[in-house]
Amino acid sequence: MSAMQRYLDVKGLKKQYIEGTPILKGIDFSIEQPGIIAIIGPSGTGKSTLLRCINRLVSPSDGRIIINNQDTSNASGKALRNLRRQVAMVFQEYNLVERLSVIENVLSGRLGYMSSWQAWRRKYTQQDINTAFELLAAVGLTDQANKRADSLSGGQRQRVGIARAVMQDPSIILADEPTSSLDPKTAVEIMALLERFAREKNIPALVNMHDVKLAQRFATRIIGMSNGHIIYDGPPQGISDDILNKIYGGESWLD
Amino acid sequence: MAGLKTQQLSAHPNPFPKKLWHYAAGILIIAYLFYSIGTMGLDWQRFIEGLGHADKLLDRMFPPNFSRWELLLEGLLESLEIAVISSAAGIFLSLFIGLLAARNFMPNWVSVPVRGFIAICRSFHPVIIAILFVKSVGFGALAGILTLIIATIGFIAKLFAEAIEEISFKQVEAIQATGANFISVILFSVMPQVFSRFIGFATYQFDSNLRNSTMVGIVGAGGLGGTLFSAFQRFDYDFVAAILITIIALILFWEFLSTLVRRIFQCRK
Amino acid sequence: MSQINQQWQRFTLAQKLSRYSVYLLFVMALVMSMRTVEIIPEFFFDAPEQMMDMFSRMWPVDVAFYPITVHAAIIETLNIATLGTLVTLIFAVPLALLNASNVVASPIAHWVARFFLVSSRSVNSLVWALLFVAIFGPGVLAGVLAIAFRSVGFVGKLLAEALEEIDMGSVEALRATGAPWGAVMLKGYWPQVMPAFYSIVLFRWDINVRESAVLGLVGAGGIGVVLNDSMNLFEWQQVATSLLAIFAVVIMAEILVVNIRKRMI
Numbered sequence: 117m118s119a120m121q122r123y124l125d126v127k128g129l130k131k132q133y134i135e136g137t138p139i140l141k142g143i144d145f146s147i148e149q150p151g152i153i154a155i156i157g158p159s160g161t162g163k164s165t166l167l168r169c170i171n172r173l174v175s176p177s178d179g180r181i182i183i184n185n186q187d188t189s190n191a192s193g194k195a196l197r198n199l200r201r202q203v204a205m206v207f208q209e210y211n212l213v214e215r216l217s218v219i220e221n222v223l224s225g226r227l228g229y230m231s232s233w234q235a236w237r238r239k240y241t242q243q244d245i246n247t248a249f250e251l252l253a254a255v256g257l258t259d260q261a262n263k264r265a266d267s268l269s270g271g272q273r274q275r276v277g278i279a280r281a282v283m284q285d286p287s288i289i290l291a292d293e294p295t296s297s298l299d300p301k302t303a304v305e306i307m308a309l310l311e312r313f314a315r316e317k318n319i320p321a322l323v324n325m326h327d328v329k330l331a332q333r334f335a336t337r338i339i340g341m342s343n344g345h346i347i348y349d350g351p352p353q354g355i356s357d358d359i360l361n362k363i364y365g366g367e368s369w370l371d
Numbered sequence: 372m373a374g375l376k377t378q379q380l381s382a383h384p385n386p387f388p389k390k391l392w393h394y395a396a397g398i399l400i401i402a403y404l405f406y407s408i409g410t411m412g413l414d415w416q417r418f419i420e421g422l423g424h425a426d427k428l429l430d431r432m433f434p435p436n437f438s439r440w441e442l443l444l445e446g447l448l449e450s451l452e453i454a455v456i457s458s459a460a461g462i463f464l465s466l467f468i469g470l471l472a473a474r475n476f477m478p479n480w481v482s483v484p485v486r487g488f489i490a491i492c493r494s495f496h497p498v499i500i501a502i503l504f505v506k507s508v509g510f511g512a513l514a515g516i517l518t519l520i521i522a523t524i525g526f527i528a529k530l531f532a533e534a535i536e537e538i539s540f541k542q543v544e545a546i547q548a549t550g551a552n553f554i555s556v557i558l559f560s561v562m563p564q565v566f567s568r569f570i571g572f573a574t575y576q577f578d579s580n581l582r583n584s585t586m587v588g589i590v591g592a593g594g595l596g597g598t599l600f601s602a603f604q605r606f607d608y609d610f611v612a613a614i615l616i617t618i619i620a621l622i623l624f625w626e627f628l629s630t631l632v633r634r635i636f637q638c639r640k
Numbered sequence: 641m642s643q644i645n646q647q648w649q650r651f652t653l654a655q656k657l658s659r660y661s662v663y664l665l666f667v668m669a670l671v672m673s674m675r676t677v678e679i680i681p682e683f684f685f686d687a688p689e690q691m692m693d694m695f696s697r698m699w700p701v702d703v704a705f706y707p708i709t710v711h712a713a714i715i716e717t718l719n720i721a722t723l724g725t726l727v728t729l730i731f732a733v734p735l736a737l738l739n740a741s742n743v744v745a746s747p748i749a750h751w752v753a754r755f756f757l758v759s760s761r762s763v764n765s766l767v768w769a770l771l772f773v774a775i776f777g778p779g780v781l782a783g784v785l786a787i788a789f790r791s792v793g794f795v796g797k798l799l800a801e802a803l804e805e806i807d808m809g810s811v812e813a814l815r816a817t818g819a820p821w822g823a824v825m826l827k828g829y830w831p832q833v834m835p836a837f838y839s840i841v842l843f844r845w846d847i848n849v850r851e852s853a854v855l856g857l858v859g860a861g862g863i864g865v866v867l868n869d870s871m872n873l874f875e876w877q878q879v880a881t882s883l884l885a886i887f888a889v890v891i892m893a894e895i896l897v898v899n900i901r902k903r904m905i
């Protein structure tokens with residue numbers, strides 16, 4: 117692996133849902149180091165949109181996204197799916213398939229590598245099954261393997277979500293406010309898990325979050341967004357009250 | 372395919388045991404298909420022949436022939452009359468019958484037979500009821516009206532009884548606690564809970580009565596069904612097409628109207 | 641502080657007017673209908689007596705008639721209903737997928753699917769039966785197709801509505817893993833829609849049992865044929881037998897459906 121491995125390049129990304137009111141007004145950044153990169157910013161500033169543009173759940177209005185030196189802009193069909201399976205996503209609302217078992221939810225991370233027929237017949241390879249159980253053990257949910265996903269608590273569900281994401285063997289993890297629905301203690305556990313996987317697999321994890329202190333604790337780099345632009349891009353220590361003001365606006369909440 | 376740090380590579384059992392009953396169900400369905408197609412003597416040949424006929428039939432049906440529009444209009448109006456009168460009378464009667472069937476208002480010796488009666492009204496297809504009425508009161512709209520009144524009672528009275536049984540007495544108590552008199556209690560606690568559902572039921576039942584009123588004529592109970600049946604018997608297929616189009620248009624029109632009505636009374640979907 | 645007299649009305653003027661118009665229109669429709677409908681009053685007052693007469697002729701019920709003809713016909717009716725419902729699925733499922741805005745986005749597809757679904761529901765199964773008897777001749781084939789064609793609209797519409805009500809979160813997650821369309825359908829949509837699917841199919845089967853019983857009146861097979869023949873021969877006691885058989889089957893079907901539903905929940 118060369119030192120200049122470019123995990124992700126975002127160039128001139130713009131997105132508007134409604135004509136005339138752009139959400140993303142020109143985003144540029146690139147990721148060359150593994151680890152957690154936190155994105156902070158007020159609600160509605162386009163953090164979710166940014167992540168979804170990266171795996172094309174949302175189509176950018178302008179700009180280019182380059183993942184592992186492959187331009188995703190015009191990918192469609194099979195090429196798009198191949199790109200997507202390299203990019204794993206963790207969601208705020210966990211987005212598990214409620215009626216299926218925990219282990220099947222984890223295994224669904226491999227669906228990008230299987231045909232629909234294999235999916236229907238549940239023909240997962242033995243290798244996949246082994247890995248899935250190992251991941252479950254790594255997130256501490258071995259006993260829950262055969263339980264239905266909706267019988268788990270929020271924190272447990274998010275751990276399944278992370279296991280599913282890692283199951284994809286991705287080159288980058290995107291996490292859209294993975295801790296916003298969780299209590300503070302569980303939030304820390306989840307961030308620790310994300311950090312651990314990012315470190316062990318040597319990949320970056322792009323994480324949207326609200327909690328600036330949490331971000332400073334786990335991230336190696338923080339990107340601050342406001343009003344559709346990147347306002348800050350640097351180490352966690354550099355986040356001063358001044359910067360926070362610029363990002364979020366208003367002083368009273370800082371006290 | 373990188374796993375995580377593990378002590379040993381263990382082969383885990385397949386977490387998806389083959390559920391036997393899934394296979395059994397699948398085999399059962401396939402066996403049933405063979406059995407039913409066999410006993411009923413459905414054969415491919417007949418089907419293909421039929422398709423040939425279908426082709427010719429469709430040719431004769433188009434373009435639809437509206438030249439006998441007076442006959443069409445007559446049948447249409449009669450169907451509408453049957454639907455309106457039977458819905459109104461049926462709903463009116465259902466209010467009383469439903470009340471009599473409500474187990475929280477009536478003693479068992481009243482509610483049980485009434486519920487039985489409602490069940491009988493529901494169990495028979497309107498066409499069967501129509502035939503019985505035609506045999507007893509003669510051909511024409513009367514048989515149709517009586518038929519659909521029975522059909523209406525079977526549906527509305529049951530729903531009404533259930534709605535009454537489900538009345539939340541909490542709301543009734545709340546209004547009573549304000550010292551309001553009995554009528555006010557009914558108006559402000561019972562009615563609001565029941566009314567919007569009632570509009571939903573009523574529009575659904577009118578829709579059903581409208582559809583049925585276009586059909587009971589086939590056995591002589593009045594309405595477009597009669598016109599349709601005679602057209603079939605005379606092989607006037609282009610007139611048949613015209614009648615079918617009218618029926619579809621009528622039902623579509625009512626579907627549109629009923630959403631309007633429900634919105635006006637601000638009911639839930 | 642000045643006093644502001646607020647006014648509260650439960651409904652705005654526009655709402656009141658529209659509510660009153662509906663009431664008014666309804667009453668007008670009722671009055672007009674009652675005036676124009678052709679009913680011979682004598683028949684109306686005669687009705688109870690006539691009905692009693694007919695019922696008396698149906699008693700006692702001709703039990704011996706049952707094993708000869710009625711039993712086979714009832715089984716045939718059940719088969720028509722079941723086979724018809726199964727055939728329905730072949731058409732209803734694709735149409736429902738085309739009609740659900742969260743599966744297929746194209747408005748053209750929606751309108752096309754909607755057209756088929758609405759036409760299917762607007763035509764009674766009896767009328768479909770007439771049509772199919774004209775095409776395929778009298779017999780069970782016409783009956784099965786009549787049931788199938790009528791049910792497509794019902795099942796398709798309810799299925800599309802059930803599809804639109806699912807939570808799209810897990811679907812989004814599966815798409816994000818790069819899963820192919822079929823896998824997303826199987827693992828994302830199907831698990832959520834499954835209870836509704838079975839419920840709808842059972843519901844329609846129950847209705848179809850009722851509908852199948854009368855199709856024979858126009859020649860499309862089943863107990864309706866026996867009923868028709870008995871009535872044409874004025875054999876009222878045999879008519880009673882058929883009616884009882886129909887009633888019994890409908891009740892049994894309903895009990896079956898209620899029990900299966902209980903086990904599903």
